[in-house]
Amino acid sequence: MYQQTLSTAYESVRIHSLQSLKHRGIVNVDDLPFTMKILLESLMRNQSRLGLTEQDLIQVARRTRSNEPVEIPFLPTRVIMQDASGVPALVDMVSFRQRMMEEGINPSQVNPAIPVDLVIDHSVQVDYSGSESAFSKNLHLEYERNQERYEFLKWAQQSFKGFRVIPPANGIIHQVNLECLTKVVQLTNHDQVRMAHPEIIIGTDSHTTMVNALGVLGWGVGGIEAEAAMLGIPVSISVPEVVGVEITGQMNEGVTATDVALTITQLLRKHNVVGKFVEFFGPGLKRLSLPDRATIANMAPEYGATCGFFPVDEETLTFLRMTGKRDVEVNLVEQYCKEQGLFHTSESSGNRRVYSDLLTFDLQTVEASVSGPRRPQDRMPIREVRKSFPKSLSPIQSNGTNTPSTELKDGSIVIAAITSCTNTSNPVNMIGAGLLAKKAVEYGLTVPKSIQTSLAPGSKAVTGYLQKAGLLPYLEKLGFYHAGYGCAVCVGNSGKLDEEVEKSIKEQDLTVAAVLSGNRNFEGRIHALVKANYLVSPPLVIAFALAGTMDIDMESEPLGRSISGKEIYLKDIWPSSDEIASIVNSTISSEIFREAYEHVFEGDERWQSLEYEDDPIFKWNDQSTYFKASPFFKAELNEHRQPGEMNQAKVLLMVGDSITTDHISPVGQIPYDSTAGKYLMEQDVELADFNSYGSRRGNYEVLVRGTFAHPRLKNKLVDKTGGYTLYVPSGEEMDVYSASIKYQQENTPLIILAGKDYGMGSARDWAAKGTYLLGVKAVIAESFERIHRSNLAMMGIVPLQFMPGENYESLNLTGLETFSIIGLNEPLSPFQEVMVVATKENGSKTTFQTVLRLDTRMEIELYMKKGIFQSILGQWEKSLTR
Structure with a gap:
């Protein structure tokens, strides 16, 4: 009905034409945001399979003009995973195969319904740093620690059709996705017809949004939602509002894409874009390179958006060519996007598109920035760092030498890491860091030995162009030796600090700091002993490391002294944009990227030598402490999880605002x-x-x-921090797991009371799975972060939201009450009100209304079926042949 032929320079393909909607008078697609057009194309392409009508398409198209929520089934074209979140999803898939075999169904029929890529990048730890051998030693330890996991992944690679693994030491998931795996426009064969369509990607890592920089619609989901998509089950989404952000102006000298990303994060958090699409457009886009856009798009989870989207334009095509894409692929992207109205030009600056809300962001207003000490949105100019520190700090005193003081005190930096996908995809940032290091070395500046310094690039291309530019030796001279290709410090894999450093921190109860070019700085995430964590650009990581402390105003105070005794300031070693551009232009080439990714799926000798059994069923080792069959397909697990009203429920935890998935899992x-x-x-x-x-x-x-064992978790039912709670019936304090076991043995349903932004942070499925296994049946919070709320819903845990202006404090709840949740056994609707009754020990009752945050009818259906796993089981038992 909507198909047309698109003739490219290489072949003719069929497309589902967005313009056909306009010509038939259904929808004026010219008014629509780019993201809505991509969603519409997907719905048109899958209309028959999803049972959609033209009226459904019209509702989606009108969403930006209306406050009426619109629920749609949604089918991504690819799933991407990293090993930390991918392994549990695969364990579930393997366990599902096993259950199918027990039901008399051929287990080989269980395969991903769409392509799935898994990048191993979350297992490298910085056990060794500051030496030439750091990379090889860390990689050796990675294989030694993870051999069993890697054998499992290699088995899965051979056993599941449509599943690819990128072995260790090839890069960070999002950078590999951006530079290698993503096509932007896909070609698939459907009924012997060659069909072109946009890629739509979901990933089990929240920073999947980095791919939005390429004009690819993608976002992070929990592993639970990804598993459903892998098994061909449509993902139900409520079509979000689209916030347009017009980019104007250009960056000032000395400002990096990191500074822009941190500033945008602060702006959009304040504007509350949680759960919304953010779409960037405007004349300023041509002044942002694609790696600059990737730095901003990567941070979408930090500003709370589902995605931070940049449309395809000439810069996109340039990047595709630079990263080694063939002319035929680039031509298809250009022709397709222009035909479908998905190509951004200066003429398409957004004047005709209708957004739910519209903001303007002037690049010229951005200054060198730091975010911390605990949240990505807590951005400040570098001159205000001292004021932000958790403890009072006095102005720095220069020691009068060219060697910074190694004496630890409050504010001392003990970790300085150039790490994470956010910034190591950006040649300007990385070349800038190399040039700053070169100037620092030439002045004779050094980094204190008490600082763990590391360089963990996002891909082999980074070390390739740093070597070609001759800058790697200067980074190494300051201790920033290559430690591995992976998330490393940003994900908390920072290894142990120097023994004397750890001893000093503990004995003196010091509040020390980490500086990293990452995207997450939640308390306790980077290292258990480091209470203050700051996000900065790669050049600033080095600058702070040279100073050795956060107790400094870099705009007015020196970083140290040169060999001749001259005070050296940040401005003395900061490279100019012309210097950086000159080296970027002379060193970055498509050959570097082709070389980096030429053998990306093959792995090194260690990967190739891993052994596995050629069998559709994985052989579980009963003695293994790494792998056990998933419990979620076992019938006995769900015996006591009937949907409906909850009575005599007890509070397992009572927590405050900004509880992250790090706190939970x-x-x-x-x-x-x-x-x-x-x-x-x-x-x-x-x-x-x-x-x-x-x-x-x-x-x-x-x-x-x-689950809930984080050392800095504050549960208001007990006075100490960590994974402890109160077993209310006896008044005993004990660890959360032990309390949950006692409650479950008594068939007592459990709830959690929480504040604002519950579940913010990484898209961690085990934050919901662990909550489920602890026996929690409902979470009542002031607000939820998008991915975790969805994960709770898919596990059959009811998310309930306090009414505006109310919370457990205003309702005078202590957490010692007995709770009843009334009305969940009636026909449910998204966002309906649900009554909760809290009964105190003296018999007095507090009754209050909450909002049911099962946001779609599919989530309600999953709740009634006891969650996604039982729903999957039922569907496949019906559809598969025996």
Whole structure:
């Protein structure tokens, strides 16, 4: 009905024409944001399969003009995963195969319905740093620690059709996706017809949004939602509002894309774009390189948006050519996007498009910035860093030498890391860091030995052009040796600090700092002993490392002294934009990217030597502490999880604002004295082999014990921090896991009371899975972050939101009450009001209304079916042949 032929320079293909909607008088697509056009094309292409009508298309098209929520089924074209979140999803898939076999169904029929890529990038730790051998030693340890996991992934690569693995040491998921895997416009064969259509990607990492820089609509979901998509089940979404952001002006000298991203994050958080699409357009776009856009798009989870989208334009085509795409691929992108009205030009500056809201962002207003010490949106100019520090700091005193002081005190920096996808995809940032290092070395400046320094680039292309530019030796001279290709410090894999440094921090109770070019700086995330964490650009990571402290105003105070005794300021070593551009232009080429990705799926000798069994069913090792069959397809797990009213429920935790998925499902090393650590010791695992929570996400026994075990979690039911709670019936304080076991043995339903932004942070499915296994049936919060709320809903846990202006404090709730949630056994509607009754020990009652945050009818249907896993099981048992 909507198909037309598109003739390119290389072949003719069929497309679902957006203009056909206009010509038939259905929708004026010229008025629509780019993101809405992409959604509409997907609905047109899958209209028959999804059972949609023309009226459904019209409703979607009118969403930007209306406040009426519109729910649609949605089919992505590809799923991308990293190993930390991908492994548990695969464990579920393998367990599902096993259940199918038990039902007499051929397990080989269970395969991803759409292409799935998994990039191994979350397992490298900075155990070694500051030396030439750091990379090889860290990689050796990575394989040693993770051999069992990697054998599992290699088995999965061979066993599942449509599933690819990018082995370790090839780069960070989002950078590999941006530079290698993404096509922008896909060609697929459908009924012997060659069909062209936009890529739409969902990923099990919240920063999947980085691909929006290429004009590809994509966002992060929990592993649970990704699993549904992998099994061909449409994802139900409520079509979001689209906030247009017009970019004007140009960046001032000395300002980086990181500064722009941090400033935009602060602006959009303040504007509240949570759960919305953000779409950038305007004349300023031509002054942002694609890596600049990627830096901004990457941070969408930090400003709360579902995505931060940049439309395809000439810069997109330039980037595709630079990263080694063939002419035929680039031509298809250009022709398709121009035909479909998806190509941004200076003439299409947004005057005709209708947005739900419209903002303007002037690049010229941005200044050098720092965000911290605990949240990405807490941005400030670098001159105000001292004021932001958790403890009072006095002005820095120069020690009169060319060597910074190594004496630790409050404000001292102990970690300086150029790491994370956010910034290491940006040649201007990375070349700028290399030039700054070169000038610092030439002045004789050095970095204190007490600082763990590391360089973890996003792809091999980065080290390629740094070597070609001759800048790597200067970074190394300051201690920034290449430590690995992976998320590393940004995800909490920072290893151990120097023994004397850790001792000083503990003995003196110091508040020390980390500076990193990452995107997350939540308390306790980077390292358990580091309370203050700051996000900065790669050049500023080095500058702060040279100063050795956050106790400095870099605009007016020196970083140190040169060999001759001259005071050296930041402005003395900051490279000019012309210097950076000259080296970028002379070193960045498509050959560097082709070389980096030529053998990306093959892996090194260690990967190739990994052994696996050629069998459609994975052979579980009963002695394994890394892998256990998923519990979620077991019927007995759901015996006591009937949907409907909850009575006699108790509070497991009562927490405040900004509880992150890090608090709920921790990252980083497993402490020996934690509940998970005690479990591993019971399994005869040595402390040295504990590894990280992320590496053990294939073992639900570890993860459920790690849920709400974060050392800085503040549960208001108890006076101490960490994974503790009150077992209300006896008044005993105990760890959260032990309390949940006691409650579950008594068939007592559990709830969580929370403040604002509950579940912010990484798209971590185990934050919901662990909550489920602890016996929690409802979470009542002032507000939810998008991905975690969705994950809770898909696990059959009811998210309820306090009415505006109300919270547990205003309602005088102590958390010791017994709760009843009334009306959940009646026909439900998204966002309806639900009554909660809290009964105190003296019998008095507090009754209050909440909003049901099962936001779509599909989420309600999943709740009634006890969650996504039981729903999947039912559908596949009906559809698959025996």
